[in-house]
Every structure is written in structure tokens, then in C-alpha cells.
Amino acid sequence: MDNKAFFNLIYGICMLSSSYEGKTNGCIINTCIQAANDPARLAISCINGNLTPELIKKSGIFTLSVLDQTVSFDTIKRFGLQSGRDVDKFEGFPVLSDSRGLPYLASEADAMFSCRVTESIDLGSHTLFIGEVVDARVLSAEPPVSYAEYHSRIKPRAKSEPAKEIVGWKCSIFGFQYEGKELPEDFMCPWCGHPASDFEPVYAG
Amino acid sequence: MDNKAFFNLIYGICMLSSSYEGKTNGCIINTCIQAANDPARLAISCINGNLTPELIKKSGIFTLSVLDQTVSFDTIKRFGLQSGRDVDKFEGFPVLSDSRGLPYLASEADAMFSCRVTESIDLGSHTLFIGEVVDARVLSAEPPVSYAEYHSRIKPRAKSEPAKEIVGWKCSIFGFQYEGKELPEDFMCPWCGHPASDFEPVYAG
Numbered sequence: 554m555d556n557k558a559f560f561n562l563i564y565g566i567c568m569l570s571s572s573y574e575g576k577t578n579g580c581i582i583n584t585c586i587q588a589a590n591d592p593a594r595l596a597i598s599c600i601n602g603n604l605t606p607e608l609i610k611k612s613g614i615f616t617l618s619v620l621d622q623t624v625s626f627d628t629i630k631r632f633g634l635q636s637g638r639d640v641d642k643f644e645g646f647p648v649l650s651d652s653r654g655l656p657y658l659a660s661e662a663d664a665m666f667s668c669r670v671t672e673s674i675d676l677g678s679h680t681l682f683i684g685e686v687v688d689a690r691v692l693s694a695e696p697p698v699s700y701a702e703y704h705s706r707i708k709p710r711a712k713s714e715p716a717k718e719i720v721g722w723k724c725s726i727f728g729f730q731y732e733g734k735e736l737p738e739d740f741m742c743p744w745c746g747h748p749a750s751d752f753e754p755v756y757a758g
Numbered sequence: 759m760d761n762k763a764f765f766n767l768i769y770g771i772c773m774l775s776s777s778y779e780g781k782t783n784g785c786i787i788n789t790c791i792q793a794a795n796d797p798a799r800l801a802i803s804c805i806n807g808n809l810t811p812e813l814i815k816k817s818g819i820f821t822l823s824v825l826d827q828t829v830s831f832d833t834i835k836r837f838g839l840q841s842g843r844d845v846d847k848f849e850g851f852p853v854l855s856d857s858r859g860l861p862y863l864a865s866e867a868d869a870m871f872s873c874r875v876t877e878s879i880d881l882g883s884h885t886l887f888i889g890e891v892v893d894a895r896v897l898s899a900e901p902p903v904s905y906a907e908y909h910s911r912i913k914p915r916a917k918s919e920p921a922k923e924i925v926g927w928k929c930s931i932f933g934f935q936y937e938g939k940e941l942p943e944d945f946m947c948p949w950c951g952h953p954a955s956d957f958e959p960v961y962a963g
Binding site for chain 1: 902
């Protein structure tokens with residue numbers, strides 16, 4: 554089995570929200586399909602253990618904001634890379650409320666869906682929820698953003714450190730400095746007799 | 759509810775195949791997500807009444823070919839726009855077989871997944887199948903094609919009929935013919951007295 558095959562599945566990205574007994578939370582998911590018609594139903598998959606699916610299981614309702622091309626990494630970070638158990642993700646963030654009071658994004662999203670859970674299947678790592686769409690709105694004319702675009706364009710690339718040039722080695726015990734890019738394996742500090750493994754690189758600049 | 763909101767969900771496209779007691783079929787679906795890990799499971803949704811989901815229900819197995827950017831409209835037409843009850847869709851078409859003997863595309867696809875159904879939910883219009891991935895392979899380095907790209911780039915545009923030139927109007931009751939592009943609103947057939955609304959256009963040529 555080649556796990557790279559899974560990278561060829563295409564996904565959009567949504568902010569998924571739910572609320573139960575005064576606790577409201579949202580998270581980022583990349584799994585949302587229309588599963589049926591008459592009435593329209595969506596299928597979404599959520600990681601078990603996260604707060605939002607826990608709220609959905611209790612309340613039986615969720616709302617999706619379909620993220621569009623204008624979405625910022627800050628928004629994805631806010632909803633996707635921290636836990637609602639530690640912070641109120643909606644604090645100071647502009648949202649609108651659907652008819653059940655669930656938040657959806659006031660910007661950076663091009664569509665919203667208010668859903669009522671009709672089926673849920675616990676799949677161990679995830680729960681799959683089927684939700685009947687009770688409201689759907691177009692929010693902007695921006696095209697939706699794909700998960701691949703998020704990775705290629707929105708997610709910051711890890712800053713690779715510029716390769717540093719080694720110009721010498723310094724004994725970490727007594728501070729003797731050896732000049733040269735490569736320290737001979739059998740080198741010993743002439744001051745304290747410690748071996749090469751006790752030397753640290755000295756970089757240029 | 760604004761049904762246009764559903765156009766903002768992003769999908770890829772797959773050729774879905776199954777086989778039961780010597781009958782093999784394939785169809786096109788645009789709904790496939792990874793629903794869970796450990797083991798990896800996919801969720802797909804299929805229109806009830808079609809032959810392929812019927813074969814899946816009987817055999818409990820299916821195979822997906824993830825269509826890539828090189829897919830032609832002919833291939834989509836072959837698997838998506840005719841019924842396997844009328845034709846053998848695989849006749850004369852190059853495919854490979856997975857370990858269970860199910861066909862997957864030998865070209866125009868960048869990944870394949872062999873799945874074993876673990877759950878299925880009948881949603882009326884569609885059945886949602888959860889399939890444990892028993893094999894997955896990368897087939898090419900081409901990027902996958904999205905459903906939106908299919909509509910904008912691969913599906914032929916409807917040929918708009920050339921605008922016909924109106925040269926006259928004919929009374930649909932008695933056949934009197936008025937010559938001229940525009941029939942006066944208050945015109946009446948001099949033969950039968952019927953009003954302009956009973957006249958039909960006469961085209962050039």
C-alpha cells in the first residue's frame with residue numbers, strides 16, 4: 554500500500570462550528586461532500602477527541618463555512634491549530650450567526666451550510682456525520698480554496714536555515730579553538746586533553 | 759436556501775468499479791473522502807438505482823481510479839454518461855486488475871484504491887459506502903482533476919444555435935403571413951381577426 558496515493562484525493566476546506574449548553578467551538582476540516590439529495594445532506598468526517606465533534610454529538614447540529622481563496626493562515630491557525638478546550642477561538646473574531654445561533658465566518662468564506670445530524674458513524678479515529686442541510690447561503694463570489702492550495706500557497710513554508718559555514722572547532726571544556734573546517738577524529742584539546750567529541754563547531758560571520 | 763452554495767464544495771473525480779458473479783461495471787463519481795485512519799477508510803456516495811452501487815452492495819468490494827489532468831471527455835462519457843445495463847463499458851478499453859480482479863484505469867488516473875465495504879448507509883437518493891483501503895497505488899505524477907476543472911475545461915460546451923433571422927409572422931389560425939421582422943403589437947389577422955399573440959415567427963432560409 555502506497556500512502557502517497559491519498560495525496561491525490563481533492564478536498565476543499567471548511568470551518569466547522571457547533572455549540573452545546575453555552576459552549577461554542579469551531580475547527581477546520583477538509584472532508585465535506587454532498588452525500589444525498591431530497592433533502593440535501595452533507596457528509597463530514599471529524600477527528601474523535603476534538604471538542605467540535607463532541608459538541609456536535611451532544612447538540613446534533615453543525616454549521617460549515619466553506620473557506621475561499623482569500624482565507625489567511627491566521628484564520629486557519631485560529632480554528633485549526635489550537636484547541637477550544639484552551640481558548641475561545643471566536644473571541645474578537647468577526648462571525649455571523651445562523652438561525653440556531655451557530656457561528657459562521659463573516660468573511661474569507663464563500664458559502665455556509667446549516668446542518669442537522671441525521672446519522673453518525675463512529676469509525677474509531679474519526680466520526681462521520683451525515684447532516685441534513687436546513688439552510689445554505691452563498692457568501693461571496695470568491696472561488697473556494699482547495700486543500701492543495703492551502704498547502705502550496707497559504708501555509709507558510711518552514712524557514713530553512715541558511716547553510717552555515719564551519720570555520721573552526723572549540724573545546725567546550727577549556728575553550729581551545731581549532732582553526733579549520735574539519736576537526737580530525739583523533740584530535741585532543743592541547744589544554745585539557747578532551748577528545749574531538751567535546752568540540753563544538755564555530756561558524757563564519 | 760440557496761442551492762448555488764453547493765457549487766462551492768470542491769470535489770475530485772473517480773472511476774468507481776465493482777463486480778459480482780461475472781458482471782463488472784464502472785461509473786463516475788465526484789464524492790470521495792478519506793473518512794478515517796487505522797485502518798484507512800474512504801467514504802463514497804453513489805446514486806441508488808445505478809448498476810455499480812448495486813454490484814457493490816452484492817460483492818462488498820469496490821475500486822477507485824482517481825482521474826488526473828489528462829482525462830478525456832470520451833473516458834468520462836464512457837463511464838459516466840451511459841448505463842452498464844446497456845453496454846459493457848470496459849469493452850476495448852485499457853484497464854488493469856487489482857488483487858480481487860476489479861478493473862482500474864491503465865492511464866488518465868494518478869492513483870487507485872482497492873476497498874472492502876465496512877459500512878453502508880442508504881440515504882434514499884444515494885448510498886454512502888465506507889470502504890477499508892486494502893491496497894493503494896500511485897499511478898502517475900499528473901495532478902488530479904477537480905470537478906470544477908472538468909466542467910470548465912474537459913466537458914464540451916453546448917453548441918449555441920446560431921441566432922435565426924426572423925423575416926415575417928404567420929397567423930397560426932388562418933395562415934396569413936405578415937412580412938417584416940417585427941409584428942406590431944396591435945396587429946390582427948386580416949383574414950380571421952386573431953391578435954398578434956396568435957402569430958408565429960417565420961425564419962429566413
